[in-house]
Amino acid sequence: MSNRRISFLMIIIMAICAVGGVSGCSSKDNTNAGIYYRISDINRHNCGWTGFRYGSDGLIGYMQMSDEDTVQYSLCSYNPDTNEDKELYSFADTEVMLDYAAGEDVVKILMLDNSEPSELRTYLVTLDTDGVDRRDVTEDIGDMFSAINARIAVVDGSGNTYITMENGKVCLVPADNGNVTVIEADSSMIGMTTDSDGTIYELYFDGDDRLVVKDFAGEKSDVIINTPSSIEIKQVSDKSYDSVCYAWNSDASYRINLQNGEMTEFLNAGQAGLISLRSIGVIGGKPVSVSSMDGNVAIMKIEESDEPLKERGKLVLGTFGFDFNELQMIEDFNLTNPDYRIEVRNYSSDVKEEDNPVDYLRQDIIDGNIPDILIYPKDAKMYEFVDNGIFADMRELIEADSELSADMFVDGIVDIYTYHDCMYGLPAFFSLSTAIGRKDVWGDTLSVTFDDMTKVMSGAGMKYLDIGAYSPERVLSMLMYGGTRSFVDESGLTFSEDDIAAYIEAAGKYANAPDPEKESLDWYQMMCDKEIALSCDYLIAPYVLDRNEDIESLYDVFDGSNTFVGYPGLNGGCGTYFDESFVYSISSTCKDKDAAWQYIRQYYLDDYQMDEKNTESFFPVKKSCLKKVVEGLNCDKYYKDKVMELIDSARYSIERESGIMDIVIEEGEAYWAGDRSLAEAAQNAYSRIKLYAADRNLY
Amino acid sequence: MRKAELKKILFILPSFLGICVFFIIPFGIVIAYSMMNNIVSKDFVGFANFTALFKNRAFVTAAINSLKFTGIAVPLAVVLPLMAAMILDERIPGKSKIRLALISPMMVPTASIILIWQVLFGYHGTVNGWLAGIGLAGVDWLKSDHGIWVVVILYIWKNLGYHMILYTAALAGIPMDIVDAARVDGAGGIRTFWKIKLRYIMPSIVFVTILSLASSFKIFREVYLLTGNYPYESLYMLQHFMNNTFDSMNYQAMSSAAIVIAAVLVVIIGVLFLLERHFGKDLES
Numbered sequence: 001m002s003n004r005r006i007s008f009l010m011i012i013i014m015a016i017c018a019v020g021g022v023s024g025c026s027s028k029d030n031t032n033a034g035i036y037y038r039i040s041d042i043n044r045h046n047c048g049w050t051g052f053r054y055g056s057d058g059l060i061g062y063m064q065m066s067d068e069d070t071v072q073y074s075l076c077s078y079n080p081d082t083n084e085d086k087e088l089y090s091f092a093d094t095e096v097m098l099d100y101a102a103g104e105d106v107v108k109i110l111m112l113d114n115s116e117p118s119e120l121r122t123y124l125v126t127l128d129t130d131g132v133d134r135r136d137v138t139e140d141i142g143d144m145f146s147a148i149n150a151r152i153a154v155v156d157g158s159g160n161t162y163i164t165m166e167n168g169k170v171c172l173v174p175a176d177n178g179n180v181t182v183i184e185a186d187s188s189m190i191g192m193t194t195d196s197d198g199t200i201y202e203l204y205f206d207g208d209d210r211l212v213v214k215d216f217a218g219e220k221s222d223v224i225i226n227t228p229s230s231i232e233i234k235q236v237s238d239k240s241y242d243s244v245c246y247a248w249n250s251d252a253s254y255r256i257n258l259q260n261g262e263m264t265e266f267l268n269a270g271q272a273g274l275i276s277l278r279s280i281g282v283i284g285g286k287p288v289s290v291s292s293m294d295g296n297v298a299i300m301k302i303e304e305s306d307e308p309l310k311e312r313g314k315l316v317l318g319t320f321g322f323d324f325n326e327l328q329m330i331e332d333f334n335l336t337n338p339d340y341r342i343e344v345r346n347y348s349s350d351v352k353e354e355d356n357p358v359d360y361l362r363q364d365i366i367d368g369n370i371p372d373i374l375i376y377p378k379d380a381k382m383y384e385f386v387d388n389g390i391f392a393d394m395r396e397l398i399e400a401d402s403e404l405s406a407d408m409f410v411d412g413i414v415d416i417y418t419y420h421d422c423m424y425g426l427p428a429f430f431s432l433s434t435a436i437g438r439k440d441v442w443g444d445t446l447s448v449t450f451d452d453m454t455k456v457m458s459g460a461g462m463k464y465l466d467i468g469a470y471s472p473e474r475v476l477s478m479l480m481y482g483g484t485r486s487f488v489d490e491s492g493l494t495f496s497e498d499d500i501a502a503y504i505e506a507a508g509k510y511a512n513a514p515d516p517e518k519e520s521l522d523w524y525q526m527m528c529d530k531e532i533a534l535s536c537d538y539l540i541a542p543y544v545l546d547r548n549e550d551i552e553s554l555y556d557v558f559d560g561s562n563t564f565v566g567y568p569g570l571n572g573g574c575g576t577y578f579d580e581s582f583v584y585s586i587s588s589t590c591k592d593k594d595a596a597w598q599y600i601r602q603y604y605l606d607d608y609q610m611d612e613k614n615t616e617s618f619f620p621v622k623k624s625c626l627k628k629v630v631e632g633l634n635c636d637k638y639y640k641d642k643v644m645e646l647i648d649s650a651r652y653s654i655e656r657e658s659g660i661m662d663i664v665i666e667e668g669e670a671y672w673a674g675d676r677s678l679a680e681a682a683q684n685a686y687s688r689i690k691l692y693a694a695d696r697n698l699y
Numbered sequence: 700m701r702k703a704e705l706k707k708i709l710f711i712l713p714s715f716l717g718i719c720v721f722f723i724i725p726f727g728i729v730i731a732y733s734m735m736n737n738i739v740s741k742d743f744v745g746f747a748n749f750t751a752l753f754k755n756r757a758f759v760t761a762a763i764n765s766l767k768f769t770g771i772a773v774p775l776a777v778v779l780p781l782m783a784a785m786i787l788d789e790r791i792p793g794k795s796k797i798r799l800a801l802i803s804p805m806m807v808p809t810a811s812i813i814l815i816w817q818v819l820f821g822y823h824g825t826v827n828g829w830l831a832g833i834g835l836a837g838v839d840w841l842k843s844d845h846g847i848w849v850v851v852i853l854y855i856w857k858n859l860g861y862h863m864i865l866y867t868a869a870l871a872g873i874p875m876d877i878v879d880a881a882r883v884d885g886a887g888g889i890r891t892f893w894k895i896k897l898r899y900i901m902p903s904i905v906f907v908t909i910l911s912l913a914s915s916f917k918i919f920r921e922v923y924l925l926t927g928n929y930p931y932e933s934l935y936m937l938q939h940f941m942n943n944t945f946d947s948m949n950y951q952a953m954s955s956a957a958i959v960i961a962a963v964l965v966v967i968i969g970v971l972f973l974l975e976r977h978f979g980k981d982l983e984s
Contacts, residue, residue: 695757
């Protein structure tokens with residue numbers, strides 16, 4: 001068990017303590033008036049608890065243990081008071097557990113067994129003081145598909161087991177494992193639970209997303225709650241506590257108390273386990289929430305209060321895919337913010353192959369259903385939405401922040417995301433696309449023109465731009481993005497027809513022209529072999545500066561003999577452009593922009609900006625953190641100064657004008673293929689670009 | 700209200716509701732959008748979007764190109780099918796086969812037609828092959844000012860058959876006794892056409908003109924499939940502007956453009972109806 005993981009769990013639990021509004025913890029480890037926790041290392045190698053149930057003497061979990069060669073699955077009990085675990089049943093290699101449940105002094109396991117090579121059988125295994133009893137329920141459950149989807153819903157006080165099957169069918173296996181009865185329940189049933197008097201209820205959602213409880217004998221009660229249908233009933237309690245069922249979705253978990261078929265409470269029982277496997281149940285008559293990671297078990301007593309649960313507002317976060325870090329940020333926010341919780345709307349999930357996820361967002365915008373917060377990749381072409389007033393100006397929110405201000409961030413990035421006087425977004429990290437060159441050829445320059453390039457090429461007898469052979473299309477985009485600060489400004493297009501001709505011609509000249517005497521080398525070969533790298537006659541080579549270790553490797557493999565020259569351009573310039581990571585924005589329709597900013601600001605705080613997981617791939621956007629990261633590079637001062645110089649000089653981002661680039665490439669292709677003269681290609685491109693810029697309102 | 704009137708209203712009601720739901724209300728929404736600053740805050744800005752529209756180079760280019768295209772294509776789309784119908788109205792051999800050949804483009808999907816057109820008018824296409832065969836330089840048909848003629852030919856080819864059918868029906872409706880009487884009185888073919896046939900088929904001519912006008916303003920699919928969102932300048936039509944502004948969610952510009960186009964079409968069609976009334980009044984009497 002690593003210290004990081006323990007810390008991680010501690011953070012979650014402490015956050016839950018904070019949400020509960022209680023002070024202190026009570027247990028051997030800590031004290032809390034309403035919530036206690038204990039973290040136990042159960043001293044097993046590589047083991048994980050999942051799917052907790054609650055027996056009369058504590059917690060029963062399904063445990064996976066593994067060493068280098070084998071994986072062993074067991075059902076174990078864990079007593080939080082004594083911090084001891086005990087193996088109840090060890091699964092054979094041929095056995096696969098489907099579900100399990102605990103009754104009074106009895107544990108039931110539903111499993112598939114393929115020990116008979118030609119036949120897969122389903123067994124209900126009873127563990128009690130008399131030992132282990134296997135009851136073959138294959139024929140009762142039906143076909144294999146039904147068996148795989150079967151679950152144990154309830155083990156009642158008499159030891160009878162109710163197994164839910166497909167289409168609302170329930171298989172009642174009596175305690176003595178005698179004749180099985182198949183009961184037809186509601187086809188939309190999602191779970192079962194028992195009341196303190198032993199009455200069994202079934203739960204289902206009606207057509208209007210309301211949770212309904214019905215007496216399992218068929219007596220229907222009233223509708224008990226309006227609740228989102230995304231909530232799934234995952235677990236019902238054992239009867240040692242008042243009738244309770246537990247439900248959760250991706251945002252929160254809920255405890256639903258029932259009494260005589262009526263719902264008496266619907267409590268938010270804490271946040272759901274986005275990052276750890278979590279379960280809710282009853283120990284010693286008290287509801288608890290349990291989390292587990294790698295053998296550590298955290299048990300949290302759920303605070304019961306007479307106070308009605310405070311309704312929290314909802315902030316919808318629209319995203320195009322995110323990683324573990326993002327999930328953790330959302331979880332942290334949801335755990336700690338008393339007023340709002342984040343609901344995720346991922347536009348990249350369930351997208352058909354031919355669809356563009358941005359079109360899904362577009363539809364939401366048309367429907368007036370704009371997410372409050374948007375996280376998107378920089379190439380999502382969001383700038384189109386800026387003119388439509390979809391984004392809020394974040395500058396005011398940043399300036400009102402006690403710890404942050406706009407001038408704390410890299411100026412170039414802030415400029416890119418300030419469009420029509422609206423700072424509509426801010427990425428947290430960025431990388432730089434630039435070109436490296438030999439110091440003995442280029443000296444200390446950071447501005448290479450096409451003329452310089454031609455002169456040096458002829459002087460050095462070199463013919464090619466890159467170590468590897470790039471296509472003219474690729475070279476054209478590198479040259480134009482690197483050599484042109486921006487294709488459009490307030491007064492119109494920043495380049496002329498002649499400029500386009502020059503770029504198209506240069507791209508054709510520098511691309512696909514490897515030294516005929518030598519094989520083209522690729523970066524991988526070069527970075528792996530110092531000798532190859534040093535003997536290579538490259539003039540300029542494209543390079544994306546992102547990973548710190550790559551910069552250090554670059555420095556190392558060339559022995560510091562190279563420098564950053566940027567892409568050559570018509571008029572020189574730094575020839576370097578930003579390549580941003582995910583961008584964070586707040587929509588203008590957001591109900592509480594301050595609350596949304598409270599979420600977004602997490603990305604710009606030092607902890608996140610300096611997090612190794614992020615800085616190993618990108619530069620932080622916050623200047624102070626950036627400085628620390630660059631200073632920490634393992635290379636000489638010249639190299640570090642050059643990196644900072646590039647960042648200070650780079651201004652341009654691909655996203656805003658990629659449509660223009662597409663047009664130039666398309667027309668350039670006709671010239672390179674010999675179908676059109678250079679003048680014709682440039683004229684066509686320019687004519688089309690003017691239209692593009694005009695109908696997109698780019699200036 | 701009298702029972703008879705109520706009955707009339709009840710009969711009209713379904714159609715009226717349909718027209719409201721599918722035409723009047725959507726058009727009202729378009730008018731509302733044209734006077735908003737954007738689709739989010741929806742602030743009223745009066746005619747600012749129209750002012751911006753007429754200053755927008757893309758819109759002006761599209762409008763000029765569309766008018767130019769309409770000016771060339773519509774007269775041809777009215778006259779050529781009429782000539783074809785007149786010829787096929789005579790006793791000529793292989794009449795049904797010619798008619799079938801002229802109608803067949805209607806049945807071919809646009810995407811397939813475009814494929815043929817690309818083969819014909821691509822830089823390395825058949826037409827340039829023919830030109831090279833007679834010693835002439837190739838023309839970049841789709842990326843030069845010649846592009847509009849490619850689209851005009853495509854438009855005529857696609858619509859000629861349908862328009863011809865309309866004319867054929869109109870020609871069949873001319874009372875032959877009047878034509879015969881004119882011939883007996885010594886009127887020649889040209890005189891008969893101008894004085895009698897033209898008057899009888901005038902409603903069809905007006906109808907075909909309106910159809911051609913509307914479809915010429917909506918020419919897009921063909922050009923889009925041939926040259927994409929941002930074609931060579933001479934091929935950039937109003938529907939490109941509409942499509943691109945829709946794509947960039949600039950609904951206010953799109954709605955303003957739609958209203959301007961609708962207004963222009965209403966005026967032109969109104970003039971056409973006046974002309975029809977003028978030329979057809981003695982016929983009606």
